[in-house]
Amino acid sequence: MRGFSLALMIVIAALVLGYPAVSNAQLVLYDDFRSGVIDPTKWLGTDATGGPGNPTTEVARRIEHAKLELRLNQYGLNNSDSGTSGGQVRLAVHNPAPITTMQAAVTVLSGAALACPTNASATVRSRAQIVGSFFNDGSSTGTGDRTGDIIATIQKVADATLGDIIQAVISRCPDASCSSTTTLSVQTFTTTWAPYHAHTLTLTWDAANNQFVYSAKPVLGRVETISLAYSQTDSAPPGLNFKQLSVNNSAANCNGSRQHAFMDALFDSVKVNP
């Protein structure tokens, strides 16, 4: 009898330990990209590119081997030692409003961001991201005015200074166009990434607890979770609601030398809350 109780306890313990987190268990598949082409009823693509002085050259948004590939090569200005030049390739969901959790398996195939010794203060990096706007802090004057939109991001970063890291970020749009953002909170995971190693990245807006919850799970490793709290009011919808997968590169401007930031990443098994 004692042996039976012990066995039962072991079974229960195994069930508890082996059971996925509640939030993960509730997620449903949004797309596993097995249809061969990007589903136009689920997704739309967008881009941000530089000009002749800071060109965006290679770009890819396509399905390769049943995974979404996002690739971008961004160059910086070569006549300035100030700031960076940005480029993005994105795939956004059509109906982002109901999504409070977004998850994807993200594999970086190649990522590089070259620093400029004469512009050492610039934040130079390439990023594979899950990113969304979840609410507005009350500053927006209405639809289209993004001032006060709160954006949460989980990202694999090839950072010229920090190396290959995974970050959790909360940022805020400071103006109507949100052409730049103000970082409210950022934390780096202990977990790092390497090329060709997939991580399941999960981003959740936990409105009940005024926080965003981020997790990174290697295929053969433990989940690491980070929670970032916010103090803003969160009852208003964002001026521009979006949830997307993206590659977002910031290349160093570098006088006399053309630097670039490159990222080639695969996204798969996109899941969302029901």
Add this chain to the structure above:
Amino acid sequence: MRKLAFIVLIGAMVLTHPDPSHAQLVLYDDFSTGLIDPDKWYGNNTDLGSANPTTEAVRLIQRGQLELRLNQYGLNNSDSGSSQGAIRLLVTNPTPITTWQATVTVVSAVVETCSTNPGTGNVRAGAEIYAHFFNDGSSTGPGDLTGDMVTGIQQDLDGTLGDVFKAVSSRCANSSCSSFQSLGFQVFTTTWALNQPQTLTLTWDAAHKQFIYSVKPVNGSTETITIPYTQSDSTPPVLGFKVLEAQNRAVNCNGSQKHAFMDALFDNVMVNQ
């Protein structure tokens, strides 16, 4: 006997010598470097929105050729008009270029038509080279493209005309060049097939106030079209684009989302010296 040999030699030289416009061309890029050269090129895209999404977009060098690929969907709540998206590679310093040539190979192309929107013309998937060569004097200054002359050769899968080449001359009709006034349009007799390279050449012949368009299949003869213009051509274009592009116009179709898809390779880009 010596005289006959001399005549034969001269004849052979004349017959094998390329025509003057081609002889003066020099290689701009053959995409053999693996990566797109940022000193020669920059890229941009036109993506549409949630209701008529642009999905696949590729601008990469593949096996020594530039690949431009785009998939554009139309609206599915309208039986009027079409939805246009594009992916481009543009020359960094376009001003000196008056002849613009590339070898173009269409790898795959799809255009869906809409039975309830048959009146919308120019539904197409296109691989093209185009340029702004001059302004007709209508522009009020930087940023006002009104009067920029846009000319191009389009290798189109056209929803009505099929696999055709088009010589197009048009004029920007407003400051953003979002609308055009057509000044000339001709369809080549030459047609195209998948995986068959064609050399497309576009020349601004200012001396004769005309644009010259030519298409040459790899194993065929050159077909040339000229389109004259009457506009003043002494003012430089506001935007002197020289562009390689995949540009798709998907038909809007109520109740059914149609698409236009183009996957094309560009190689051996040549320009005047």
